[in-house]
Amino acid sequence: MNARHAEAAARFIQNKAQEEWHNETLFLVREKRDRQAASLPEWEQLRQLASQIKMHTITHLDNYLEQFADRAEANGAIVHWAKDAHEHNEIIYALLRERQVEKLVKSKSMLTEECRLNPYLISKGIEVVESDLGERILQLMNKPPSHIVMPAIHLKRQEVGKLFEEKLQTEKGNSDPAYLAHAARLHLRNEFLTAGAALTGANFGVAATGDVVVCTNEGNADMGASFPKLHIVSMGIEKVTPDYKTLSVFIRLLARSATGQPATAYTSHYRKPRKGCEMHIVLVDNGRSDIIGHADHIQTLKCIRCAACMNTCPVYRRSGGYSYTCFIPGPIGVNLGMLKSPGEYSGNVSACSLCYSCNNVCPAKIDLADQIYKWRQQLDSLGKADRTKKLLSGGLRYLFARPALYNTALRLAPIINKTPRFLIYNNLNAWGKGRELPVFAKESFAHMWKKGKIKQHP
Amino acid sequence: MAYSKFGLFVPCYVNALYPEAGVATWRLLEYLGAGAEYPAGQTCCGQPMANAGFEREAEPLLRQFDRLFALYDFIITPSASCAAFVKEHLDGMNGRLYEICEYLHDVAKVETLPGKFPHKVSIHNSCHGVRKLHLSSASEQMEPRYSKLKKLLSMVEGIEVAEPACVDECCGFGGMFSIEEPAVSVCMGQDKLKNHLATGAEYITGADSSCLMHLQGIARREKMPARFIHISQILAAGL
Known part of the structure; x- marks a missing residue:
């Protein structure tokens, strides 16, 4: 079923207090991003560079991936290639099974969300523990992330307090953030110590050195990579970057764009396994190489998953991550969903007023809004066009292509101003939900011009 | 300066709902000595349909627009959004089609205006x-x-x-x-x-x-x- 964003959004907005708080919280993040961006005189140059580096890398991906894999293996890591989500999950499960691992501790990874790794491993009897605080909260609630950087941004601390009372036996009624974070730390510390393997995502892979670079604020990726004997990295193939010089451009942009910090608390480079331990890197395609051939949408591969487009999106802020059906919400998610499966995700394409703010904040200069515009042009041929909009578009074109008819219609239009309300404000009138109709002028400009009334003006 | 021909583009909804914006735009051009004409037969540029996903419904309207304004050196309109749409979808509009403020600021480079608006x-x-x-x-x-x-x-x-x-x-x-x-x-x-x-x-x-x-x-x-x-x-x- 192709769920419609508009309906889910309307439900989110019904809780006005929640909507206002969500909107304001994320706009504060946008403003923090603005302040950080403004502090670098070369900000716009960095964005331009990032865009160029990404386009270069994506269009020379075979070279850089081979280089990355060679270097990583020379360093002592083992590289696996997964053509899709299923292969990715199987590779990881095999690694765990062969080593009799019963518990996997994870740091944040949108790729494993994409591959639906957790349910797969759980179905095989593996215990999976998320170690990013937001992700862990959601895992305890059995909910997906609603934002890709701040996964539990839609929750208030009181809700977290309640959850922890039940799951981590914290004090009743205590929702002090420091207290709750401390409780989570103690709980997670034990998970790190008892897990048989750790999985991290990868923000970047450096082709020249074979480094996997992971940016976190909680240090949880480092805890994972430092305790268990097995470290698995899930990395999308588009995450590779040529060298340290190019990496530095992204590192300067990422945290500033994402959370308005000059840098994340931890920027960790994992290059080789610890003594007596193993490091495995799973490079995942899962549709990415198909996007390279998609001239209109290749730019989505430049995404560094900072979520700046979500934080600025006036629609996302007022509708929440769960109103989108794709696991990545907001402008980038609308596009990635359509690339994955138009049939499944076309209900998100309406979630855009074409304000173009996303294009302007994107640190890699992805033309997000232009792409949404292009997807809209495809909806009708996919059989997914909104019926009202289709009728209206055809009807308006009919009228507008016939100036004489249009002018006659306009002469009659002011009648609507006097029509009884019940005829106009009913369920058929989406405009009338929350808005009065505009008032037609007594005389149109065209009519006044024809009668010579405009030029008569002294 | 060579004589330039000015055409006034009054978008569909301005024509029907806010003709006073069209009138004001015309007067501003008069004030600058750029007596503008209003080519009859204008309707809509097609933006609403295109943004909704029906570019094909917009195409005949864009062609209609192009025909109507073919002989004008400048096309001025009181709508930023319509101006942007037409510029993106029709060739030959850069340097010719302007939203009125853009025209006043960038081309006519006005420094003073005679009016009062004490609000x-x-x-x-x-x-x-x-x-x-x-x-x-x-x-x-x-x-x-x-x-x-x-x-x-x-x-x-x-x-x-x-x-x-x-x-x-x-x-x-x-x-x-x-x-x-x-x-x-x-x-x-x-x-x-x-x-x-x-x-x-x-x-x-x-x-x-x-x-x-x-x-x-x-x-x-x-x-x-x-x-x-x-x-x-x-x-x-x-x-």
């Missing part, structure tokens, strides 16, 4: 005006701050100019977005109105009557004390 106004920085026509700097972009609208308005005697918080956030109109996503659209509009009214302005003004129409619809429904006026009408005050 406080809040500028509505429309998305396409800001992010496509660059009528003002975009809040997301790290570039020197400027506003052509503010500069023009400040030439009018007695005016006090303010801008809302979230200075160029979308008002939620978005053409058919407003009817496909009515809940979000109205919510965005309510927030925008609140920010405008918080400035203490008597009028909300801007280069796109479509945004103002949406905000006006909400203000009337909620009986909020907001008044709206297209920027060309303020700039043409006293003409």
Whole structure:
């Protein structure tokens, strides 16, 4: 079923207090991003560079991936290639099974969300523990992330307090953030110590050195990579970057764009396994190489998953991550969903007023809004066009292509101003939900011009 | 200077709902000595259909537009959004098609205006005006701050100019977005109105009557004390 964003959004907005708080919280993040961006005189140059580096890398991906894999293996890591989500999950499960691992501790990874790794491993009897605080909260609630950087941004601390009372036996009624974070730390510390393997995502892979670079604020990726004997990295193939010089451009942009910090608390480079331990890197395609051939949408591969487009999106802020059906919400998610499966995700394409703010904040200069515009042009041929909009578009074109008819219609239009309300404000009138109709002028400009009334003006 | 022929493009909804913006634009051009003609047979440029996903319905209208204005050296319009759409979809429009403020500021380079408007106004920085026509700097972009609208308005005697918080956030109109996503659209509009009214302005003004129409619809429904006026009408005050 192709769920419609508009309906889910309307439900989110019904809780006005929640909507206002969500909107304001994320706009504060946008403003923090603005302040950080403004502090670098070369900000716009960095964005331009990032865009160029990404386009270069994506269009020379075979070279850089081979280089990355060679270097990583020379360093002592083992590289696996997964053509899709299923292969990715199987590779990881095999690694765990062969080593009799019963518990996997994870740091944040949108790729494993994409591959639906957790349910797969759980179905095989593996215990999976998320170690990013937001992700862990959601895992305890059995909910997906609603934002890709701040996964539990839609929750208030009181809700977290309640959850922890039940799951981590914290004090009743205590929702002090420091207290709750401390409780989570103690709980997670034990998970790190008892897990048989750790999985991290990868923000970047450096082709020249074979480094996997992971940016976190909680240090949880480092805890994972430092305790268990097995470290698995899930990395999308588009995450590779040529060298340290190019990496530095992204590192300067990422945290500033994402959370308005000059840098994340931890920027960790994992290059080789610890003594007596193993490091495995799973490079995942899962549709990415198909996007390279998609001239209109290749730019989505430049995404560094900072979520700046979500934080600025006036629609996302007022509708929440769960109103989108794709696991990545907001402008980038609308596009990635359509690339994955138009049939499944076309209900998100309406979630855009074409304000173009996303294009302007994107640190890699992805033309997000232009792409949404292009997807809209495809909806009708996919059989997914909104019926009202289709009728209206055809009807308006009919009228507008016939100036004489249009002018006659306009002469009659002011009648609507006097029509009884019940005829106009009913369920058929989406405009009338929350808005009065505009008032037609007594005389149109065209009519006044024809009668010579405009030029008569002294 | 060689004689230039000016054509006035009055978008469909301005024609039907806000003809006074068309009149004011014409008067501003008269004032500059650029007697503009209004080619008969104008309707719509096709933007609403194209943004909704029906570019093919827009194409005949764009061709109609091209034909009607073929003989004009300059095409001036009181709508930033329509100007941006036509520029993106028809060849030969750069350097020819201008939104009225853009024309006054960039081409005619007016330094003074004769009118008075002794009121406080809040500028509505429309998305396409800001992010496509660059009528003002975009809040997301790290570039020197400027506003052509503010500069023009400040030439009018007695005016006090303010801008809302979230200075160029979308008002939620978005053409058919407003009817496909009515809940979000109205919510965005309510927030925008609140920010405008918080400035203490008597009028909300801007280069796109479509945004103002949406905000006006909400203000009337909620009986909020907001008044709206297209920027060309303020700039043409006293003409």
